[in-house]
Amino acid sequence: MEKMRLCDVPVGKTIYIDKILAKKSEKLRLLDFGMVKNATITPVFVSPSGDPVAYEIKNSIIALRNSLASGIIVKEEEG
Amino acid sequence: MNKRVQATKGKENGPVIALAGNPNAGKSTIFNFLTGLKQHTGNWTGKTVENAYGYYDFKGDKRVLVDLPGTYSLLPRSKDEEAARDFICFHHPDAIIVVVDATMLERHMNLALQIIEANPNTVICVNLIDEAKRKGILIDISKMRQVLGVPVVTTNAKNGEGIFDLLQEVENLIHRPNTTPLHIPQEEEIDVKVKSLTEKTNSRWTGLKLLENDKTTVEKICNLKEYNSVSEELLSEAEKAREELCEQGIDTDRLSEMISQAYYRFSSRMAAEVLEYTNPDYQQRDRKIDRLLTSKLTGIPLMLFFLGVILWLTIVGANYPSQVLSTILFGFERQIESALYLIHTPSFLVDVLVSGMYRTLAWVISVMLPPMAIFFPLFTLLEDIGYLPRIAFNLDKSFCRACAHGKQALTTCMGFGCNAVGVSGCNIIDSPRERLVAILTNSFIPCNGRFPTIILLVGILVNSLQIKMEATVSVLVVLLLIVLSVAMMLLASKLLSKTLLKGYPSHFLLELPPYRKPKIRSIIVRSVLDRTVYVLGRAVSVAAPAGIVIYLLANITLGGETLLGSIAIFLDPFARFFGLDGYILLAFLLGIPANEIVLPILIMGYTSLGSLTDIGGIETLRQIFIDNGWTFLTLLNVTLFMLMHFPCATTLLTIKKETKSVKWTLLAFVLPTLFGLGTCFITNSVYKLLIILQMM
Numbered sequence: 001m002e003k004m005r006l007c008d009v010p011v012g013k014t015i016y017i018d019k020i021l022a023k024k025s026e027k028l029r030l031l032d033f034g035m036v037k038n039a040t041i042t043p044v045f046v047s048p049s050g051d052p053v054a055y056e057i058k059n060s061i062i063a064l065r066n067s068l069a070s071g072i073i074v075k076e077e078e079g
Numbered sequence: 080m081n082k083r084v085q086a087t088k089g090k091e092n093g094p095v096i097a098l099a100g101n102p103n104a105g106k107s108t109i110f111n112f113l114t115g116l117k118q119h120t121g122n123w124t125g126k127t128v129e130n131a132y133g134y135y136d137f138k139g140d141k142r143v144l145v146d147l148p149g150t151y152s153l154l155p156r157s158k159d160e161e162a163a164r165d166f167i168c169f170h171h172p173d174a175i176i177v178v179v180d181a182t183m184l185e186r187h188m189n190l191a192l193q194i195i196e197a198n199p200n201t202v203i204c205v206n207l208i209d210e211a212k213r214k215g216i217l218i219d220i221s222k223m224r225q226v227l228g229v230p231v232v233t234t235n236a237k238n239g240e241g242i243f244d245l246l247q248e249v250e251n252l253i254h255r256p257n258t259t260p261l262h263i264p265q266e267e268e269i270d271v272k273v274k275s276l277t278e279k280t281n282s283r284w285t286g287l288k289l290l291e292n293d294k295t296t297v298e299k300i301c302n303l304k305e306y307n308s309v310s311e312e313l314l315s316e317a318e319k320a321r322e323e324l325c326e327q328g329i330d331t332d333r334l335s336e337m338i339s340q341a342y343y344r345f346s347s348r349m350a351a352e353v354l355e356y357t358n359p360d361y362q363q364r365d366r367k368i369d370r371l372l373t374s375k376l377t378g379i380p381l382m383l384f385f386l387g388v389i390l391w392l393t394i395v396g397a398n399y400p401s402q403v404l405s406t407i408l409f410g411f412e413r414q415i416e417s418a419l420y421l422i423h424t425p426s427f428l429v430d431v432l433v434s435g436m437y438r439t440l441a442w443v444i445s446v447m448l449p450p451m452a453i454f455f456p457l458f459t460l461l462e463d464i465g466y467l468p469r470i471a472f473n474l475d476k477s478f479c480r481a482c483a484h485g486k487q488a489l490t491t492c493m494g495f496g497c498n499a500v501g502v503s504g505c506n507i508i509d510s511p512r513e514r515l516v517a518i519l520t521n522s523f524i525p526c527n528g529r530f531p532t533i534i535l536l537v538g539i540l541v542n543s544l545q546i547k548m549e550a551t552v553s554v555l556v557v558l559l560l561i562v563l564s565v566a567m568m569l570l571a572s573k574l575l576s577k578t579l580l581k582g583y584p585s586h587f588l589l590e591l592p593p594y595r596k597p598k599i600r601s602i603i604v605r606s607v608l609d610r611t612v613y614v615l616g617r618a619v620s621v622a623a624p625a626g627i628v629i630y631l632l633a634n635i636t637l638g639g640e641t642l643l644g645s646i647a648i649f650l651d652p653f654a655r656f657f658g659l660d661g662y663i664l665l666a667f668l669l670g671i672p673a674n675e676i677v678l679p680i681l682i683m684g685y686t687s688l689g690s691l692t693d694i695g696g697i698e699t700l701r702q703i704f705i706d707n708g709w710t711f712l713t714l715l716n717v718t719l720f721m722l723m724h725f726p727c728a729t730t731l732l733t734i735k736k737e738t739k740s741v742k743w744t745l746l747a748f749v750l751p752t753l754f755g756l757g758t759c760f761i762t763n764s765v766y767k768l769l770i771i772l773q774m775m
Contacts, residue, residue, distance in 0.1 A: 024332050024335065027332075027336060028152075028154060028335060028336070028339060029151075029588060030588070031336065031339040031340065031343070032151040032152040032154075032189065032339070033151065033186070033588070033590075034185065034186050034189065034343060036339075036340045036343045036344075037340070039343075039347075044366055044369070045366065045369050045370050045373055045374075046373070046374075046375075047373055047378070047472050047473055047475060047476065048373065048374065048375045048378040048379055048473055048476075049375075049475075049476035049477075050375075050476075051475070051476055051479070052472065052475050052476075052485070052587060052589075054369065054373075054472065054591055056362070057186075058183065058185045058186040059182060059183045059185065059186065059362075060183045060186050060590060060592075061369075061590065061591040061592075061593075062588060062589070062590055062591070063468075063472050063475070063485075063587070063588070063589045063590075063591055064587065064588060065475065065479060065485070065584075065587040068587065068588065
């Protein structure tokens with residue numbers, strides 16, 4: 001199954017979270033927002049400079065800097 | 080302002096009820112509705128900084144309601160969350176209300192589940208139920224009750240719908256506490272380990288925290304009376320369990336992750352059971368607005384446009400009421416004078432009170448009140464709709480480049496209202512380095528105390544150019560100055576990040592809440608009562624004594640020169656260096672209590688009448704300045720120095736309180752001053768150079 005970084009997902013494409021590669025504190029914060037394994041996430045809009053990007057997760061909108069989104073590994077299918 | 084509570088000191092006043100929830104779930108709306116305390120609520124993350132508390136009556140019984148800061152989880156990751164966690168877990172409230180947003184139930188249940196696990200004496204308040212209905216989200220409440228084992232109530236706090244039911248459930252809990260905790264299943268391996276710790280501590284939550292070894296929480300658990308004697312034993316057992324888990328391939332990081340995931344597993348399952356979406360596209364409208372407000376093409380221009388409109392309305396709208404107020408207030412002077420003479424007040428004292436205190440007061444009110452009464456409601460409107468987090472989103476890259484935190488954009492916005500508010504708002508930034516950067520640079524942003532003066536100065540500046548469309552040009556100049564102030568703040572942030580506060584920007588995570596219909600009536604009530612009256616009250620309370628002091632300085636003469644004049648003459652050579660003069664510098668120094676009174680002091684000094692005269696209009700002011708040797712450059716430099724100089728006394732005190740350090744407070748004083756003086760020095764030198772070149 002193909003895996004990629006969240007920051008490389010095009011706007012509007014819904015994708016599944018696989019794992020988070022980040023410092024413990026950041027990882028836990030992302031988990032607080034619902035970025036658990038197999039949760040769906042969709043990039044919805046981009047700031048004027050291209051960074052950060054807003055993502056829809058669990059019906060809420062969370063903005064992430066690309067530096068953080070690059071550590072979130074996503075996949076096309078659940079599992 | 081609000082009273083603050085450190086612990087459950089309200090116990091003797093009746094049962095204590097904690098109000099918890101995610102940021103922006105409507106907690107503060109419920110708090111305001113119940114207590115009538117005008118605690119401010121904003122449509123953004125992290126507004127409640129300390130635990131504000133108030134009282135409400137239920138069928139004649141007094142209850143204490145503590146408004147906890149909004150948090151995403153019970154694991155403390157910032158000061159706010161630590162405060163909320165401590166209160167829920169260690170201060171034994173008699174009941175807890177957890178407010179969750181009906182439109183994001185699954186996300187918000189993450190916190191609610193952790194709270195129910197820690198203290199089952201909880202009622203879940205599913206708020207914003209009308210918004211959910213509008214968006215086609217149906218919630219099976221009885222099913223929720225069944226799954227959670229705690230009372231669940233739906234509310235629409237804005238109009239008080241469901242609040243009575245909520246309070247009734249709270250009463251039930253006060254009289255018959257719920258002691259059956261919710262069991263959130265963990266992964267098999269963890270469940271086994273936590274079981275024995277749970278039995279020993281009588282709390283699954285405590286057991287989990289011990290196993291997880293979250294430092295600050297464990298410390299506080301061990302300090303609790305009931306665990307004092309057994310804490311050593313508990314800690315070593317937890318340590319042993321951790322080692323065993325590690326052997327099974329679950330290290331401490333993995334352990335925390337698995338525990339966090341368990342809550343989401345539970346809430347996802349619950350969401351699947353209780354939620355039904357009848358309109359899957361309900362977010363389309365919000366996304367369309369978002370794309371408009373944040374796109375490359377329209378994002379920044381729209382932001383400047385809104386700011387421009389607000390400023391234009393403030394400048395144009397404040398003009399007439401200012402003149403009317405000034406006429407009325409100065410008109411009272413005679414009456415007050417004769418009233419004072421009537422009660423045989425010595426004439427010197429009458430002069431001090433009327434020409435010193437009253438005139439300064441009248442000036443401050445007539446110059447400040449109208450722009451504030453226009454600016455604050457408009458600003459609150461943007462805040463209420465949910466636009467401010469989008470500004471932070473748009474500007475984040477610039478903050479990132481300045482090695483600052485993205486949320487600094489939010490504290491910057493607060494700074495436009497009042498720098499002291501902006502500084503205390505820095506609590507929402509969890510990294511200490513970036514928090515300090517935000518605190519130290521907040522006063523680069525012109526606050527409402529400086530806005531009227533800046534607007535006035537720009538008015539004179541533009542007026543002196545004798546051009547058409549004065550108001551529009553003024554707005555553009557003020558807009559330019561605001562952009563300059565933000566740029567300078569970013570430059571200062573970068574400078575700090577490269578020198579005294581070395582470090583990289585931490586990762587940025589910001590929730591962008593749904594757009595909400597503004598509540599016009601409450602905006603007006605809140606912004607006028609809370610902000611306008613508060614800021615004006617502060618200004619008046621410093622302007623009154625300052626008016627007396629300045630009057631005395633301007634009227635006590637030593638060797639043929641007034642004290643004010645002597646000091647100004649002393650400061651003059653230094654001030655000239657920066658294209659200012661002694662009186663200007665002195666006015667700024669004497670204006671430390673409040674920036675609003677800088678101009679009145681200056682005029683008092685110049686007219687050397689020993690007291691303020693009726694301000695009249697821009698023309699009169701301009702004439703006074705020209706008579707005292709002001710050039711276009713002086714006007715420009717005073718404006719720039721108004722934009723960048725030491726913060727006012729209130730802000731300095733707030734910085735001292737927040738940083739707990741004299742050193743940082745001093746730096747907060749020096750930093751913007753150096754920037755201001757530096758800029759004035761440059762404009763002064765360039766101006767002089769141009770003159771020399773012209774003569775050659």
